[in-house]
Amino acid sequence: MTISPPKILKIVKNRLEGCRLHQRRALSVPVRQFDPGNQIQRPVMGSSLVFSQLHLQTRQQSVHICQDSSTRTLSTPSPGLILPSNNGHETNSSSSSSAPAETVAVIHPQPSTHTRSRQSKTHHYAPIDLLPDHTLLQIFSHLSTNQLCRCARVCRRWYNLAWDPRLWSTIQLTGELLHADRAIRVLTHRLCQDTPNICLTLETVVVNGCKRLTDRGLHVVAQCCPELRRLEVAGCYNISNEAVFEVVSRCPNLEHLNLSGCSKVTCISLTQEASLQLSPLHGQQISIHYLDMTDCFSLEDEGLRTIASHCPRLTHLYLRRCTRLTDEALRHLALHCPSVRELSLSDCRLVGDFGLREVARLEGCLRYLSVAHCTRITDVGMRYVARYCPRLRYLNARGCEGLTDHGLSHLARSCPRLKSLDVGKCPLVSDSGLEQLAMYCQGLRRVSLRACESVTGRGLKALAANCCELQLLNVQDCEVSPEALRFVRRHCRRCVIEHTNPAFY
CATH class of the missing domain: 3.80.10.10 (Ribonuclease Inhibitor)
Known part of the structure; x- marks a missing residue:
């Protein structure tokens, strides 16, 4: 004999209502247990836990029946099912399908605890929550892309603030193992919610060292970032000419381009389609x-x-x-x-x-x-x-x-x-060339003479006497005396001397 789904739900409700009635009696009348040694009847302190387990067993049976009848139950109930009602009684029959832990909370009500927690949620805040939105935005403006994404997961208020378009003029990603194509696609998709398919505020994209970046990631940048001004893809050796052509064609304001280490790039030009759209002038x-x-x-x-x-x-x-x-x-x-x-x-x-x-x-x-x-x-x-x-x-x-x-x-x-x-x-x-420098270029600040075998102390003294603004002098692997180095230090007190002479200190 088959039972229709409405009849199954009715049976489940009747069983749960019967269980609820037993729980009500358990809370009001303590259960007595007979002790044959002392001839005393004592109340069982864990009686409510027994009925909690009974309710758990009944719920498991109801879930099994509902699954057989192709009926689903909610796994995340409302918080109202956890808190008791104001008059001390249980919630209505719709709470009968709540989770077991929530049912135990209903069976063991603690009005004072819930009252304090409700008051604390109303009156007590973390110190940072007291800051106004514009102050938090100023703080968030100093965070990196990764840190902003983490802040967006704290709470609803931080989520809205962290995705404020004013904070997203720059995207900076690093890491050799980072799936850069996916990261760029997810970020641009979120930033395009207010302006479909276009990120009007994004001006800088830095993905240096992301070796997994390919042409697909740059294709997303070209499609979604028409206001791009700065692009750095140093060390991304999977980038090819086609991706670079598309970026420079679709981003007319691009001014800064770093392609160092992109060994597949052989030139920079516009795509054929973009070239045809340009006027002859x-x-x-x-x-x-x-x-x-x-x-x-x-x-x-x-x-x-x-x-x-x-x-x-x-x-x-x-x-x-x-x-x-x-x-x-x-x-x-x-x-x-x-x-x-x-x-x-x-x-x-x-x-x-x-x-x-x-x-x-x-x-x-x-x-x-x-x-x-x-x-x-x-x-x-x-x-x-x-x-x-x-x-x-x-x-x-x-x-x-x-x-x-x-x-x-x-x-x-x-x-x-x-x-x-x-x-x-x-x-x-040699020293002759240094003397000419000292005579005509008296504003010199940095001079490197490393491994110049023909330079001696005479040339260094000429530099020190005429170039008083000297800040750095590199004479490593040069045959110069400690006296010449001391002369330089006396006349150029701000000068940092890089040398390999152990006698000079």
């Missing part, structure tokens, strides 16, 4: 000002030519260890990017004097130049830089073994505003 220009392509080993002359033609507003360009670049690439750079202020060609060993002649065409704009370990550079190339770049402030020529005192003299006479100079591991630089 506008051209195919990208508004990037800062570009770091350090360790992009696949970058060649043709790729740099494409970058220069599409990014004419470049002011900072770093091409360290792009070993395939030659002098021809620098010709296109000087032709299309006349506003470059900082240029790094360190360890580009195919760059020589002809390349420096092209760099010198940047003329008055160039302030920072690094040609460290470019072994093909000699005094000829340095003479071009000295003649056409009089506003040069920083020069790194470490390891340029063809540089001599003659080239250093041209540099000192033509660039009197020089502040920092590194000619370490240049064995042909």
Whole structure:
């Protein structure tokens, strides 16, 4: 014989009502137990626990019956089922399907405890909860992305404050094992709730060192962040040209791009679709000002030519260890990017004097130049830089073994505003070149002469006597006497001397 579901529910309710009646009697009339030794009847203190277990057994049976009849019960009941009613009686019949622990709370009411807890929730707060919203927002503005996500899990108020759009102008993610694609997708999806599919406040995305970032993550950034101004993906070697093209095409305000270590990137350009949408007057220009392509080993002359033609507003360009670049690439750079202020060609060993002649065409704009370990550079190339770049402030020529005192003299006479100079591991630089520097570049603050075998105390004394603003002097692996180092310390009290002479202290 089969029983219909309504009849099953009626049977369950009748059983639970009968159990509730027994519990009521247990609370009002204590159960007596006969003691044959003392001939005394004593009340059983745990009688209510017996009926709690009986209620638990009855509930398990009801759940089994409901599952057989394809009927579901709620697993998270209302908090009202836990608290007793005001008149001391039990709740209505709808509470019969509550959890066992909640039923025990109904069987063992503690009005005083519940009253105190209710008052404490009303009148007592944590000190930080007393702060107004604008103060908490100011505090949250100093937290990182990961910390903001944790704060959003504290309570409903913090959740609303932590996801305030004003706090999300920057997303910063780190970690080699982080699933960066998924993290970017989840964050942008949450930030797009108020403005569907667009994050109008997000301007900076930094995911340096996230090796699991792929083109899919950058595709989400390109689709959802049209106001992006800064993107850093250093060390994300899974990024390819297609993803970079899409970002620069869909984010017209992008100014800062760090692709160092992205070995698959060979150039930067607009997508074909974006190029067709541009007017002939506008051209195919990208508004990037800062570009770091350090360790992009696949970058060649043709790729740099494409970058220069599409990014004419470049002011900072770093091409360290792009070993395939030659002098021809620098010709296109000087032709299309006349506003470059900082240029790094360190360890580009195919760059020589002809390349420096092209760099010198940047003329008055160039302030920072690094040609460290470019072994093909000699005094000829340095003479071009000295003649056409009089506003040069920083020069790194470490390891340029063809540089001599003659080239250093041209540099000192033509660039009197020089502040920092590194000619370490240049064995042909001697005291004569240092004397010329001391005479014409008296504003020098940082000088590195590491492993310059021809430098002695005479050149150091000339520097110390004329360059009173000297702050750092590196003479490691140089044959200088302790007396010369003491002379430098006396005349340049703020100078930090890096040396390998054990006799000087």
